[in-house]
Amino acid sequence: MYNFRTDLAVERREIYRRANQLEDEISGIETEEEKVNDSIQVSRVKVTNEQGEQAIGKPIGTYITIDVKNLKIANEEEIKEASKIVGEELKELVQKHLAKLDDILVVGLGNISVTPDALGPKVVNQIDITRHIINYLPQYVDQENTRPVSAISPGVLGTTGIETQEILKGIVENIKPKLLIVIDSLASRSIERISSTIQLADTGIIPGAGVGNKRKELTQETLGIPVIAIGVPTVVEAATIAADSLDLFIQKMSNEVKQENNTNQEKLIQLLEGLKEEDKYEMIKEVLQPGEYNFIVTPKEIDELIENMSAVVANGINEAM
Numbered sequence: 001m002y003n004f005r006t007d008l009a010v011e012r013r014e015i016y017r018r019a020n021q022l023e024d025e026i027s028g029i030e031t032e033e034e035k036v037n038d039s040i041q042v043s044r045v046k047v048t049n050e051q052g053e054q055a056i057g058k059p060i061g062t063y064i065t066i067d068v069k070n071l072k073i074a075n076e077e078e079i080k081e082a083s084k085i086v087g088e089e090l091k092e093l094v095q096k097h098l099a100k101l102d103d104i105l106v107v108g109l110g111n112i113s114v115t116p117d118a119l120g121p122k123v124v125n126q127i128d129i130t131r132h133i134i135n136y137l138p139q140y141v142d143q144e145n146t147r148p149v150s151a152i153s154p155g156v157l158g159t160t161g162i163e164t165q166e167i168l169k170g171i172v173e174n175i176k177p178k179l180l181i182v183i184d185s186l187a188s189r190s191i192e193r194i195s196s197t198i199q200l201a202d203t204g205i206i207p208g209a210g211v212g213n214k215r216k217e218l219t220q221e222t223l224g225i226p227v228i229a230i231g232v233p234t235v236v237e238a239a240t241i242a243a244d245s246l247d248l249f250i251q252k253m254s255n256e257v258k259q260e261n262n263t264n265q266e267k268l269i270q271l272l273e274g275l276k277e278e279d280k281y282e283m284i285k286e287v288l289q290p291g292e293y294n295f296i297v298t299p300k301e302i303d304e305l306i307e308n309m310s311a312v313v314a315n316g317i318n319e320a321m
Contacts, residue, residue, distance in 0.1 A: 007186035007231055008199055009045045009063035012056035015189065028052020039069045039078060040085055059219075061203035064089050071196045071308050072301045079311055086198060086316025090228070093202050094179065094320060097226040101144075102178035103131065105171065106151040106317060107218075109164060109184040109207055116234040116298040119310055120183040121153040126314035128321065131175075147321055150175065164207060165216035165223070172223055180227045182218055183313060187296070188233030189240050194298070195305035198232055198313065205229035230317075232309050234302065238295045239284045246284075 006012060016026060025031060028051035034042045043065040047053050053060055066089065068074070068082045098104070106127050108120030131148040133141050154160070154167040168180070182205050188194060204219030204227035220226050299305065 006189040006233075008065060008188060008193070008197065008233065009047070009056060009058045009201070010043050010065045010199075011189050011193075012058060013045055016055050026052060026055050028055065036085055037081075040082060041067045042085065042089065043067070058201075059203040061201060062093065063203075064093075064200040066198040066200075067193070068196050068198070068312070071312075072305050074308055079308060080315070082312045083315035083319060086200075086230075086312060087319030089200055090181075090230070090316055090320040093200060093228050094181075096202065097228075098179050101147050103148040103150070103176065104321065105175070105177035105180050106149065107164075107168065107180055107182045108151065108153040109156075109182060109205075110153075111156045111159070112153070115302050115306055117156075117185050119185045119232055119234065119306055119313070122306060122310035123183045123314045123317070124151045124153045126310065126318075127151045128318045149321055150177070163216050165218055168218065168223060172225060177225065179225055180218070180223065181230060181317060182227055183230045185234040186231040187235050187237070189236065190233075191236060191241060191244050193233045194236060195232060195234055195302065195309050198230065198309070198316075201229045201231075202226065203229070205231065230313055232313065234306070235296045235298045238297055241297060242284045 006015075013026060013029060013031065016022075028047060028049040030046040030048055032044045034044075036042060045063040045065070047056065047058055047060045047063070049060065066082070066085055068078075070078075071082075074082070094104075106124060108122070108124035110117040110120040112118045112121035127149065129149055129151055130141065130146055131150040134143070134146060134148050152171065154162075154164050157163060160167070172180075184205055184207055186199065188197070204217060204222075206217045216222065218227055218229075
């Protein structure tokens with residue numbers, strides 16, 4: 001198993017293919033890509049069997065990645081368009097598991113006091129909640145077209161002393177929703193994907209897995225009902241930034257060498273370019289870890305990015321419901 005250090009199935013697929021120098025698709029993996037417009041692209045990765053599962057370390061299921069460019073400067077119309085795409089993709093996943101008016105529980109994971117981890121709670125604050133209105137004020141809702149939706153932000157183990165899985169088991173047993181939608185911040189292996197990518201998966205989630213802080217998994221096997229996970233990368237490792245920077249440095253030197261036609265420099269560039277991405281990442285991580293320098297890093301614009309992305313995800317959920 002590779003040390004992917006990313007929660008995104010699309011990145012794991014890319015890493016595995018590069019590491020194994022595969023030109024064809026991985027056995028047990030099916031993919032398709034759709035360019036919605038100049039700003040939004042959708043990638044779908046389906047893990048179809050155990051071979052695909054073992055290759056990228058993700059359970060059998062569907063993983064949808066929605067990439068939104070320039071989110072930190074997105075205007076209201078662009079956020080609305082991204083929300084629409086999220087809603088359409090989420091609706092298709094939900095319809096595979098639920099009848100039209102089955103109950104849904106939305107769960108916002110994370111710590112609202114820590115900005116990169118605040119996505120889940122911020123999304124929950126913007127969800128259209130209907131369960132209590134249907135139960136206590138039925139005369140004010142369209143009973144034939146309104147789905148019962150409830151939501152909760154259970155906090156984190158460090159502040160509650162309770163595993164999220166334990167909290168959700170109690171809620172599921174009492175209010176008996178038919179499906180969970182869980183929102184969480186993720187880790188990525190690409191600087192470009194920070195708060196500009198949304199992953200939807202119908203396989204549940206293991207909170208903290210991307211940063212090496214695994215908590216008890218939230219899946220159909222552990223909770224007894226289907227779990228759809230919505231995640232947004234908000235952090236990367238320092239080793240990832242260093243590896244990406246090295247790629248840019250190598251590319252710059254390669255371009256200069258091609259212009260100068262210097263034989264000795266060209267040999268050096270060929271040697272550097274021969275390094276596999278996984279080799280560079282592991283080499284840099286090995287240098288950083290002994291001194292505890294392999295930090296988890298988030299961009300300086302994270303406040304605005306979280307606000308925009310929480311609006312995209314929340315509006316997408318509301319539209320899908």
